[in-house]
Amino acid sequence: MSNSFEHSLSYIEQFFINVKQAQALTVINFKSFPQRFAASLVSILSIGCVAAVILSVLAMTEGMMKTLAQSGLDNTVLIMRAGAVSELQSVMFPAEMNILANNSKVIRDAEGQAQVSAEMFVNAEVNFTDTSGQQVSKSLALRGISATTMKFRPNFKLVSGQLFTTGVRQLLIGQAIARRMPELSVGENITLGGAQWQISGIFSDDNSVFESELWADIGMVQSDYQRGNTIQSVRLALNNIDDLVSLEKEWQDDPRLNIRVITEKQFFAEQGESLTRLIRWLGFPVALVMALGAMVAALNTMYAAIASRSKEIATHKAIGFSPFAISTSILCEAVLIALVGGVSGILPLYLVFDGWTAATQNANSLSQMMFNFDINLKLIAQSMALALLIGLLGGLLPAFKAMRLSVTEALRD
Amino acid sequence: MQNTNDIILKAINKSYQKGDNTVVVHDDFNLTIKSGEFVALMGPSGLGKSTLLHLMGGLDQPTQGEVLIGGQRIDNLPQKKLTQWRAENIGFIFQSHHLLPVLTAQGNVELPLALTPLNRKQRKQHASMALQLVSMSERADHYPKELSGGQEQRVAIARAIVSDPKILLCDEPTGNLDRKTADEILALLAKLNSDSGKTIVMVTHDHKAAEYASRVINLESYILSQNNSLSKNEELLQNIEPEVDDISIGASS
Incomplete structure (x- = not known):
């Protein structure tokens, strides 16, 4: 055994x-x-x-x-009205932008022009005819941009068509929109706020949130949406982002300004x-x-x-x-x-x-x-x-x- | 001095709960099976024949009493040791062969060897030898569904003997087989007993099957004789063999 x-x-x-x-x-x-x-x-x-x-x-x-995360730049500061959590809620005046642009800590080009961009941001009701011939209505973000805006979007690329002409009801559409709504092709007309706008081109921006926007001349957007000369947000580029803390204090103490200062990266992270x-x-x-x-x-x-x-x-x-x-x-x-x-x-x-x-x-x-x-x-x-x-x-x-x-x-x- | 291969059930009490009632299966039961015996346990259903088999194999524990195998008490072994002990010492053969349908005959026989330190090649060799012993070499690669009832039981026997246990416990091993096949299986068990010296305890209802055993115990009369004995002194019980109802036929020894 x-x-x-x-x-x-x-x-x-x-x-x-x-x-x-x-x-x-x-x-x-x-x-x-x-x-x-x-x-x-x-x-x-x-x-x-x-x-x-x-x-x-x-x-x-x-x-x-x-x-x-791909939508914000490291040295870019977004400025809105104090208390605004989004660009949509903000209202600012050109005078405020001028005060901000005059600060020495803002980047300047060879001609001494500050890298500052005034922007409008509107929730636009867009009407167009879809592929089946039906009238559809979509709520899309319309951004009125200025000439300097492109400096803040280094990944911007025109995928097709051309840039809009200033002073004309033309717009660019982000490629994320173009993919979802193939009816919105270059040359097509769409209705925005009761007026006809023509699509001049389609752009990409490295898959950022801006590809979900329509971009048009800020002057045309202000005019069509009866905003006078008000703007909603200001973007500015700093020489050194570390200056932001002192700069923010300086601006908070300035009685002419009533603003919220946030880095673009932080803003999108919060969103x-x-x-x-x-x-x-x-x-x-x-x-x-x-x-x-x-x-x-x-x-x-x-x-x-x-x-x-x-x-x-x-x-x-x-x-x-x-x-x-x-x-x-x-x-x-x-x-x-x-x-x-x-x-x-x-x-x-x-x-x-x-x-x-x-x-x-x-x-x-x-x-x-x-x-x-x-x-x-x-x-x-x-x-x-x-x-x-x-x-x-x-x-x-x-x-x-x-x-x-x-x-x-x-x-x- | 005990023979190291003897099976001894000493003063066994076995009862279990069925609802509110306690069912007593065995009360002060004693039995000794000598090493190398081929014992047939017979008797009507409900007398606890299979229970005895399970106690001997360590599958069940007595409520009271001792189960000694080879001088070693197994009823109080911890589960882990008991499992290991069973793998090394006991081969079970059931009425239903319980072969795994996804394994070939060879695979089924090799299965218990997964419990040993043998390597793959050695396991194959041992399984082949076991299959040869039960004359199933030619069917080694067949799956259970491709075998007849008798062939399946042969494979089950090969599985039981492959790790060379000294004791084979068989619970109605021919209960599902026709007479001719049953005789073949019983002859095979008798051969394992006589040639390899395996101690075999077989529970059966079949008188023909019992004829192959060297000792037949009719459990009903065996228990009666135990109850009638004058003394239940434990010391005496160890030495007294209740021979009255113990029918020795000796067909195979």
């Missing part, structure tokens, strides 16, 4: 024996998985849905953050935060409820799998497989289901939606903002990790049950 069981194995040896046993059983479970695929389909699909929803939320927020917060608040609770549902589905599937294989599990125990190995193989099977589910949710989303341009209502500008779904490896890994976690948690109780399964009862049934 072998008495080797009396020799106590070290914990490490015991661990490796358990791992080897679990490996053998897991291979068997994986081999028989195709037979149980249909029974596992509900779990697979529900885990797939969760992975897809989470990935959508993450890809949306990532895409928006990327769009907004991004408020936009993505909403998506997270809506998306994550939905995903959480779905995740709980998927976990219950996985739990149910694994309980059913154990019930139908109780004799097989009992036989393994009788042969001498350890409860640890048996429960580990059950957990591995649950994770396999989650893996298949995760792939089934993530892969179609990646193939169909990666790089897809979506639009959302920008609460700050009250107009549409376009952004790309950005499905990258990091987000895929995060979504897959969640799917696997659901599988793991769903498999825990069934694995525990398998571990405690009574061989005598299972064989008797």
Whole structure:
């Protein structure tokens, strides 16, 4: 009679024996998985849905953050009326801009002209005829720009057509709009604020938020929207952005000015935060409820799998497989289901939606903002990790049950 | 001095709860099976034949009493050690073979060797030898669904003996088989007993099957004789063999 069981194995040896046993059983479970695929389909699909929803939320927020992060320059300062959280709420006067431009810390060109841009920002109701011949109305951001504005947009490129002519109702459209609304092509006429405007060109700006805007001559926008000579925001470039703190204090102390000073980067980061917060608040609770549902589905599937294989599990125990190995193989099977589910949710989303341009209502500008779904490896890994976690948690109780399964009862049934 | 391979059930009490009732299966039960014996346990259903088998294999624990195998108490071994001990010392053969449908005959037989330190090549060799012993070498690559009931049971026997356990515990091993196939399987078990010295304990309802055993214990009369014995002194019980209802046929030894 072998008495080797009396020799106590070290914990490490015991661990490796358990791992080897679990490996053998897991291979068997994986081999028989195709037979149980249909029974596992509900779990697979529900885990797939969760992975897809989470990935959508993450890809949306990532895409928006990327769009907004690409929109600000490091040394550019945006100035609005004090208390304004967006350009839309702000009103400023040319005199104020002159005071700001005269500051010595602002960059000047060879002719001594300060790099300052006055801008108008209007939420415009745009009417045009779509491809099916129907009249449609969209709310889009219209920016009235001045000659110096281009200096603040180094990535600006004319994709087609030409720049607008000053003093004429012509405008440029960002390429994100052009992609979403192919009816808006160069040469087409659209109605803005009751007047006909012609599209002179389409521009790109390195996928920034400006690609979701219409750009026109500031004078024409002021005139059409009855703004007199008021402007809404001022952009200016500083020689050294570190001067901003002292500059801000200087301007705050100036009784002629009543302004809010913020770096352009910070401004867009704040916008991004408020936009993505909403998506997270809506998306994550939905995903959480779905995740709980998927976990219950996985739990149910694994309980059913154990019930139908109780004799097989009992036989393994009788042969001498350890409860640890048996429960580990059950957990591995649950994770396999989650893996298949995760792939089934993530892969179609990646193939169909990666790089897809979506639009959302920008609460700050009250107009549409376009952004790309950005499905990258990091987000895929995060979504897959969640799917696997659901599988793991769903498999825990069934694995525990398998571990405690009574061989005598299972064989008797 | 105990023979190191003897199976001894000493003053076994076994009961379980069924709702509010306590069902007593065994009360002060004693049995010794000598090393190398082929014992058939017979008797009507409900007498606890399979329970005895499970106690001997460490699959179940007595409520009271001791289970000694080879002089070692196994009823109080921790679960981890018991599992390891079972893998090394016991081979189970069930009425339903419980072969894994996704593995070939060879794969099924190799399975218990995953519990040993043998490498892949050695595992293959051992499994092939076991299959040869049960005359199933030619079907090694067949899946269970491609085998007949008798062939499946042969593979199950090969699986039970592949790690060379000294004790085979068989629960109605021929219950699902026709007479001819059953005889083949029983002859095989008798051969393993006589040639390899395996101690075999077989639960069966089949008198024909019992004829292959070297000792037949009719559990009903065996228990009766135990209850009628004058003394239940533990020391005496160790030495007294209840031979009255112990029918020795000796077909295979």
